[in-house]
Amino acid sequence: MNTLTPKKIAIRERETRILELARRMVVSGGYNGLGLDSIASELGVSRGTIYNHFKCKEEIILALLVETMDIRREMFQRAAMYQDIPRVRLTGIGVAAELFVRLYPDHFRMEQIVRLDSIWDKTTEERRALVKSCQMQCVGIVAGIVRDGMAQGHVTLPDGVTPEALVFGLWSMTEGAYSIIATSDAVTELGMSEPFLSIRHNTQVLLDGYGWKPLLEERDFHAEMEVLVRKIFPEEFAQLKQVW
Amino acid sequence: MNTLTPKKIAIRERETRILELARRMVVSGGYNGLGLDSIASELGVSRGTIYNHFKCKEEIILALLVETMDIRREMFQRAAMYQDIPRVRLTGIGVAAELFVRLYPDHFRMEQIVRLDSIWDKTTEERRALVKSCQMQCVGIVAGIVRDGMAQGHVTLPDGVTPEALVFGLWSMTEGAYSIIATSDAVTELGMSEPFLSIRHNTQVLLDGYGWKPLLEERDFHAEMEVLVRKIFPEEFAQLKQVW
DNA sequence: ACGTTTTCTGACGATTTGTCAGAAAATGAG
DNA sequence: CTCATTTTCTGACAAATCGTCAGAAAACGT
Incomplete structure (x- = not known):
């Protein structure tokens, strides 16, 4: 039940980062302004990782x-x-x-x-x-x-x-x-x-x-x-x- | 100045057809629901033709x-x-x-x-x-x-x-x-x-x-x-x- | 009938989405 | 510390879609 392993924490933090970036993109360019590629590169991870957090856009x-x-x-x-x-x-x-x-x-x-x-x-x-x-x-x-x-x-x-x-x-x-x-x-x-x-x-x-x-x-x-x-x-x- | 050649009329008619189809698509699926490919095939023309009518989506x-x-x-x-x-x-x-x-x-x-x-x-x-x-x-x-x-x-x-x-x-x-x-x-x-x-x-x-x-x-x-x-x-x- | 202009086509490059097998990293037991 | 197992990550791939453009086809005018 211990969810506090350092890795889990990092993942949780990344999730909020994803949402932050996503919000900025949606606001400035609507649905299509949100590019998973941009988010991934800005976070320094690959696109596949984003899909570990959310099933789809x-x-x-x-x-x-x-x-x-x-x-x-x-x-x-x-x-x-x-x-x-x-x-x-x-x-x-x-x-x-x-x-x-x-x-x-x-x-x-x-x-x-x-x-x-x-x-x-x-x-x-x-x-x-x-x-x-x-x-x-x-x-x-x-x-x-x-x-x-x-x-x-x-x-x-x-x-x-x-x-x-x-x-x-x-x-x-x-x-x-x-x-x-x-x-x-x-x-x-x-x-x-x-x-x-x-x-x-x-x-x-x-x-x-x-x-x-x-x-x-x-x-x-x-x-x-x-x-x-x-x-x-x-x-x-x-x-x-x-x-x- | 005669704009009534049969070809011109056909083109004008097609334009209204395009808008009709486009409206239906936008209503049902938003911006992304509008696919130029679908419109083209439904009208029996190629996508390039659509771009003769409108510069972009x-x-x-x-x-x-x-x-x-x-x-x-x-x-x-x-x-x-x-x-x-x-x-x-x-x-x-x-x-x-x-x-x-x-x-x-x-x-x-x-x-x-x-x-x-x-x-x-x-x-x-x-x-x-x-x-x-x-x-x-x-x-x-x-x-x-x-x-x-x-x-x-x-x-x-x-x-x-x-x-x-x-x-x-x-x-x-x-x-x-x-x-x-x-x-x-x-x-x-x-x-x-x-x-x-x-x-x-x-x-x-x-x-x-x-x-x-x-x-x-x-x-x-x-x-x-x-x-x-x-x-x-x-x-x-x-x-x-x-x-x- | 034929040269000119307009219109149309469909293949192409670019971009983006979601998937997935294999690589890499983290975890835990001995 | 080592090694097996589990979790996480990666990047290549297929599919979809947009906009372009050179050449084909059709329409037009003489």
């Missing part, structure tokens, strides 16, 4: 996706645990989402690429289950806050509208916005200066549209975000001070 | 993107021309967006794939300009309606919020939602049944959040959509009757 990509989604899930969990009224906690989730995108743009871009490139057929069921589970956890976290808000009478959803439908709205808006920012380089040219501020505002406006108390005019959620980011994500904030 | 993909974006732009223009109060016209744009996604899912999926795959370096500046122009026109159309709404006093944007910021919100939400539907096969498993209805509702809620008159409770915009789709997009509606 697609498994590498999916491993990257899992890493990525895990980071966000952890950040969501931290935000959801914050002690305050539901709307502020929801705002915290928004802060987490923005921090994630800005701190780890490579991860986010990766996620987008991987979701669309049709790599899924060749991957193992096991790893795919990991992805799905992570996604469900994220949705569950946010839906839980919405249910808290309903329980406390801060928001009442119309007939036929589920908490998940509201989550879907927030998720759509942020996911879509970050995706537009990432892909269409001309966002500012299109007249959308400061897209991140717009996203923060638009999500709050959506909650206002649902009548979620307290409304934006009753409480300064934008100032609240400043507090949240420092309290919940101190180290992350430190890294991002210049752009926040 | 990437140019084929970009040609597909232009086709796609043109269809949507045309639908947006039709919706924007509708004679009614601004909020109804905006609702018409939403109807157009949904119709587009549901009528031409292949086009939409294509668009997503292409935006992310890094093909842009190899393409001609000319075709890239076409894409950009189309995008700016779409944003311009919607922003125009927002300005109309402001001019008529139906909505007042807070200080520092531009009409484009509101457009960005709507665009993000719809784009993000359709993208989630398209990529994460488990939307319904995640508790989001009837995602298209949710999108319609969420966009209206966002407008409510901005205080855009008349509000959702004052006027039944969901019923309005039924009217709009029949009036503005009669043939499109006919094709989609079963799923609408």
